[in-house]
Amino acid sequence: MQSVTLEVIESARLYGETHILWLPLPEAFATAQPGQFVMAYCGEGYDPLLGRALSFHRTRQGASGLEFALLFDVVGRGTDWLARRERGDELRLVGPLGRGFEPRPNVQRMLLVGGGIGVAPLVGLADRLVEEGREVTLVLGARSEAGIFPASQLPPAVELIVATEDGSAGERGRVTAPFQRLLPWCDQAFACGPNAMFEALHGVVRTSQTAKPVQALLEGVMACGMGICYSCAVFPRRGGVKLVCHDGPMFDLRDLYA
C-alpha cells in the first residue's frame, strides 16, 4: 500500500454513464492483482472529503510504458469530479488495497459474472486468464443496453453473454439464468456486482448442490479503505463480522451466505 500522485493519460466516457481513466502504472502498483482496488481522492480542498474505492480495471502497454485504467459510473460528487479530469491532470491514489481474485492454478474453464459496474475488475481478470490460455465466459447484466461494457473492448477469445432487464440487449432477465446454465461447465466462477446479485447467485449454487468455488468481489461504503474506519462491515450468515476493505473485497460466496 503506497500513496502515489499520477498524471492522467486519457479520460473518456466509454459507454452509458460509465467513464474510463488511464494512468501510468507506477512501480508501487506493479504487483496489483485483478480484484484489488485503490482509493482515489477527489477534489482540491476538503470537499469531497473521502476517497473513492475503485477496482483496478485493466492494464495495457502505452507509448511510454505500462498503463492501468479505472472504470466507474458517475454517481455523485466524487465520481463526477473524477470524470472531469483531463489529460495531464493530477490524481492522488493509495493502493493496491485488499485481497483480489485468486484463480486456481491448473483449471481451465473460468466463468465470470458481472452486474452493472461490477464488470470493472472482471475485464482485467479476463485479460489475465486469456493470456494464461484459459477458456473465459463472461456474463454481463445491466438494466439496459446502455449499461453493458462494449464487446469490442474485450479480448476476442472471451465468450460474452449479455442479459438486460428490459431485453434491449442479449437475453431478457438477470445474470442468474446464464449463471445457472454455465455453472456445470465451469471449473471456477468469479462474480462482482450488487449484494442482491450475490444472494441470487448463492441461491443457484445451493440448489445445484455444487462444490464449485465461486469468488465474490464485494462493494462496501468505505471511509478509509485501509481497515481502520470499520465502515464497510459485512456480516456472514454464520456469524461474526468482516471488513470488505481488509478481509476482502474478495470472499468465497459460501463464506458469506451459507
Add this chain to the structure above:
Amino acid sequence: MVDLSVSIGRGAKQELRLQNPVMTASGTFSNGLEFARRFDLDALGALVSKGTTLRPRKGNPTQRTVETAAGMINSIGFQNIGVGALIREVAPTWARWGVPVLVNIMGDTVEEFGQLAERLDGVPGVAGLEVNISCPNVEVGGMEFGQDPATAARVVRLVRRCTGLPFTVKMTPSLSDMRPIAQAVQDAGADAITIMNTIPAMAIDIERRRPVIGNVFGGLSGPAIKPVAMRHVYLVSAVTDLPIFAAGGVTTATDALEFIMAGASAVQVGTATFRDPATPWTVLEGMRAWCDEHGVKSLGEIVGAARRMD
C-alpha cells in the same frame, strides 16, 4: 529546536510525558497495527486506541458512514475485540513500541468503566486511558454519561480509584456549554480533558426516503466541526488547569496551532487520517516548522495565546 513536549498526570502516581502534542484520535487509527510497518509511529506524541468495551462487539448494521460537506457521519457501534483480547493480543505489541498508547474505554454502566480501568491497570503497553463519557448510559435510559456533571463525576471518581494510569476524559459536544462537566471531571480526579467527540447528526437518502445511516443517527466529524470544537476548547481552558487535547477536524498544522492558541496542550488527528494516513506526521512537521520560524522555544509559550486578551 522547539520543545513540543506535554505532560499529563503531573504529580500523579504515574506521569505521562508526550514528546510532542500530536496524537491520533480514537476510532481513526484502529489499534495502530495496520500502520506500524508503513509509518514511524514512535515519532508521534501518543496513539489512542479504538473504543474498547468489556466484551467484544460486532457493531452496528450498515450503512455505517456517509460523507457530508467537508465531513462525515459515522455510526460504527463500537465494533471491537473486547478488553480481554486487547490485553492478550494487542498490548504486547504496544509494549514494544516507543510511542505511548492510551486505551479509549467505553462502558454501558458506571460500573463497567471501573472494571475496564481495573483490567487495564498495570498492563505493559498501556500508558494511559481515555474515558469516553459521550456514550449512552444504559442504566438511565440512554442519556449520555457526559451530559450530567454528577454522573460524569461518578465515572471519573470510579476510574480514578481503579487505576494508577493517567487518564483523559473525552467530552460530548451534546451540550452548548461543557464547562460544568469539565469542572466536575477535574474535581473528580481526571488528568486531562479531550475536547471533543463527534456531534450527533443524521442524513437522509431522498431516493429511498430513509435515513442514510443504518442506526439512523451518527456522529459528525471532519473539517466541518473544527469551529465548534474551537469554541469549546476556548471556553473550557478558561476554567480548568488540566491539559486539553483538542479533537475536531484537525487536518493541517494551522488547525493544530489554532487549537493550541485557543487553550489546548495537544491535538488529536482523526477523520483527516481517512483521507491521508500520513496526516498526523504532516501536522507535526508543520507545527515544528511554524514554531521555529516564529522563534517559539516551547509550546507552552503559545498555549492559550488567543485568550490572553480576556
